[in-house]
Amino acid sequence: MARGIEIREAHFPGRAPIEAYGNGGFRFADMSHRGSILCLPSGIYGWDVTEGDALDASLFEKVLAEAGDIEFLLVGTGMSIRFLPAELKTSLRAGNVSSDPMSTGAAVRTYNVMLAESRAVAAALIAV
Template sequence: MSNGRIESGGIILQAQGAEDRLLVEGYGDGGFRLLGRRFDGGVIVLPSGVYPVTAKTVTELDISDFGRLLSADPKPELVLIGTGTAMALVPSAVRDALGQAGVGCDMMDTGAAARTYNVLLMEDRHVAALLLPVD
């Protein structure tokens, strides 16, 4: 991808065409492949950039992990939450805070969340993903 710049706390895309979308290229072994690079640990993926997440499990998730997502412009209408190797419920405080911010959330295993994010992004939906790592 062209015109990417690395900033503290993530990678931000400066320019993006319809044919140059930020897709999840792969996952496993504790990380993700995006932009032709490996990212260890959890990530937030927005059409405009990739940002690290400190939580490694669903129980560690806090609304602060969604800060970049909630400050995005435009704010996504939906965040897909990849909960690891199996679907698990996100803490109710996180779900409530996302709902109050006007962002819907859907929880699924990380592989399904990564694939669904790619499909929805290709359909030009305002979508984001918070993906927790799988081994």
């Protein structure tokens, strides 16, 4: 019986530094991903967010689910810095997660340094 192509949610089961970013995606662990990503303790996930989307708390459910393993969340907001909504900051703070919005490039560089230092870091990175 012939089956069609099965499309699964993008997920890399591990922690890896971001090797490159730009052209609408990211490269990590010798793979590439087009679109935005969430880098969490449980792995790297495709994230359906584009620059300019409202950053409401519902987009960060995976982050909040792993809040016990995260101390710092770096939010790469695209080409320029955007402030995080108060509701989102409150939700993160309730999980003892400090959040820091910055351009995606700055977030990638900071994430790689903190990951190399074995810090409890996560990143939400909007593709540029």
